[in-house]
Amino acid sequence: MVRKRYILLRVLPPMIIFLIGMLCLKNLYFGYHKSYEDKLDSDFVPQKPRVEAFDSNAYVQNEMMADEKEKLHELMNSGKHLQNLDMIKESNWPKTTSSTNKQCPNQKCNFLFIKTMKCATETVVRILRKYSYDNNLNIMLPQKKRLYLAWPYLMDDLDYRLSDRPFNGLIDHAIYNKTIMNRYFPPETTHYVSIIREPLKHFKSAFSYFKIQQIAGIFAKHPLTEYLENIKYYDSIYKSHEAAHYCYCIPDGFSVTKNLIAHCLGMPLGFPYGRQDITNNSPAVREYVRNLDREFSLVMIVEYFHESLVLFKRLMKWQLKDLIYKFVNRGTYYFSLSNRYKEKHKKWASIDYMIYEHFNETLWKKIAAEGPDFYDEVKQFSHIQNQVNHYCWGLDKHLHKNLEISHSQFNSDLKISRKDCESMNISWLEKIKEKFDGDNKHVVDPRPELRRPTC
Numbered sequence: 001m002v003r004k005r006y007i008l009l010r011v012l013p014p015m016i017i018f019l020i021g022m023l024c025l026k027n028l029y030f031g032y033h034k035s036y037e038d039k040l041d042s043d044f045v046p047q048k049p050r051v052e053a054f055d056s057n058a059y060v061q062n063e064m065m066a067d068e069k070e071k072l073h074e075l076m077n078s079g080k081h082l083q084n085l086d087m088i089k090e091s092n093w094p095k096t097t098s099s100t101n102k103q104c105p106n107q108k109c110n111f112l113f114i115k116t117m118k119c120a121t122e123t124v125v126r127i128l129r130k131y132s133y134d135n136n137l138n139i140m141l142p143q144k145k146r147l148y149l150a151w152p153y154l155m156d157d158l159d160y161r162l163s164d165r166p167f168n169g170l171i172d173h174a175i176y177n178k179t180i181m182n183r184y185f186p187p188e189t190t191h192y193v194s195i196i197r198e199p200l201k202h203f204k205s206a207f208s209y210f211k212i213q214q215i216a217g218i219f220a221k222h223p224l225t226e227y228l229e230n231i232k233y234y235d236s237i238y239k240s241h242e243a244a245h246y247c248y249c250i251p252d253g254f255s256v257t258k259n260l261i262a263h264c265l266g267m268p269l270g271f272p273y274g275r276q277d278i279t280n281n282s283p284a285v286r287e288y289v290r291n292l293d294r295e296f297s298l299v300m301i302v303e304y305f306h307e308s309l310v311l312f313k314r315l316m317k318w319q320l321k322d323l324i325y326k327f328v329n330r331g332t333y334y335f336s337l338s339n340r341y342k343e344k345h346k347k348w349a350s351i352d353y354m355i356y357e358h359f360n361e362t363l364w365k366k367i368a369a370e371g372p373d374f375y376d377e378v379k380q381f382s383h384i385q386n387q388v389n390h391y392c393w394g395l396d397k398h399l400h401k402n403l404e405i406s407h408s409q410f411n412s413d414l415k416i417s418r419k420d421c422e423s424m425n426i427s428w429l430e431k432i433k434e435k436f437d438g439d440n441k442h443v444v445d446p447r448p449e450l451r452r453p454t455c
Contacts, residue, residue: 114194129428149174176266392421
């Protein structure tokens with residue numbers, strides 16, 4: 001009897017500690033509250049949800065951000081956001097309106113690139129950053145150690161680093177905001193450019209990148225179809241305050257699957273709390289898309305990447321060598337969906353589909369207007385890119401001699417070195433920041449800091 005009691009005393013406490021530890025790990029991993037766990041059946045597949053209409057405004061900013069939200073309302077609604085410009089004029093601050101870039105004084109060479117999430121934008125951004133660095137362009141950068149220019153919120157006068165030079169470009173994540181962006185990047189001297197992606201492919205990429213399966217707690221054999229079957233339910237879990245700890249740089253109440261492309265292009269869809277929502281107003285949505293078409297010089301399409309880049313090159317008067325790239329953050333997704341689920345997604349992200357169809361059509365109209373030599377230039381660019389791929393990362397990557405590419409009607413003689421290959425492996429962001437901070441180290445920024453629940 002004593003021996004049994006002794007064994008119990010030795011074995012039971014470690015077992016209890018082990019079980020408590022497992023429960024803690026479980027809570028940390030799943031990251032959602034008990035009421036959701038009660039909805040799971042014995043096979044860990046969520047039952048058909050019985051949820052009321054979810055209020056996407058319920059989770060916008062937590063109480064710690066109340067003061068900052070008031071400041072933002074005061075700045076944007078009372079006209080006080082203009083006080084920073086008045087202070088610039090009255091002090092030694094530089095006037096930060098864009099002018100024509102010195103590298104091409106007779107051309108419209110400044111650019112503003114709206115970096116839409118999960119649309120091959122990091123690949124395009126590296127092209128833009130390298131060109132900017134090599135040509136001494138002044139790029140608008142986020143404040144201090146921020147990653148974004150307020151994304152997924154609209155940027156304002158407090159979100160960028162001050163400079164004593166006019167800005168030549170914007171590259172980092174920012175929501176398109178015509179009012180403030182036209183002030184710093186006048187359309188007369190700036191090409192507005194973006195890139196979008198076929199919405200279903202975009203959804204698959206976002207589903208993986210934003211870890212929706214893990215954070216929303218989807219345990220079905222086919223997670224994508226399970227998500228689409230109960231999309232409002234899982235979207236509400238992902239947007240909830242309880243899940244915020246696991247959502248990197250995503251604020252409460254923000255959907256990363258519903259019309260994300262439209263949101264990046266500035267369409268008012270009800271985020272953040274208090275913003276107009278035209279989601280169900282078809283005439284207003286169509287009018288907004290038509291305005292985008294007038295305001296943007298080019299909206300590229302991921303599925304026609306080389307055609308898009310050559311159009312961009314012609315628009316900006318660049319050289320083919322300026323476009324050479326390495327694909328980054330390129331994922332392979334093995335999710336397959338039946339027509340039934342494709343239709344569900346089309347209904348869920350209907351505005352993204354409308355935008356894609358519109359700009360896919362306009363892309364081909366722009367290509368047709370370029371004339372027959374356009375396809376010859378795309379073919380030459382693809383040939384150059386394939387040679388660079390083989391030399392830098394393919395079978396020829398161990399060769400020490402330079403890659404030499406003969407001239408054509410579209411390019412001069414090119415010489416690609418191992419150093420050029422290495423330059424395509426870096427993001428150029430740190431180099432741009434270092435140069436910017438060095439050029440503007442004497443600029444004092446007395447503006448108040450506006451905190452946001454984002455990166």
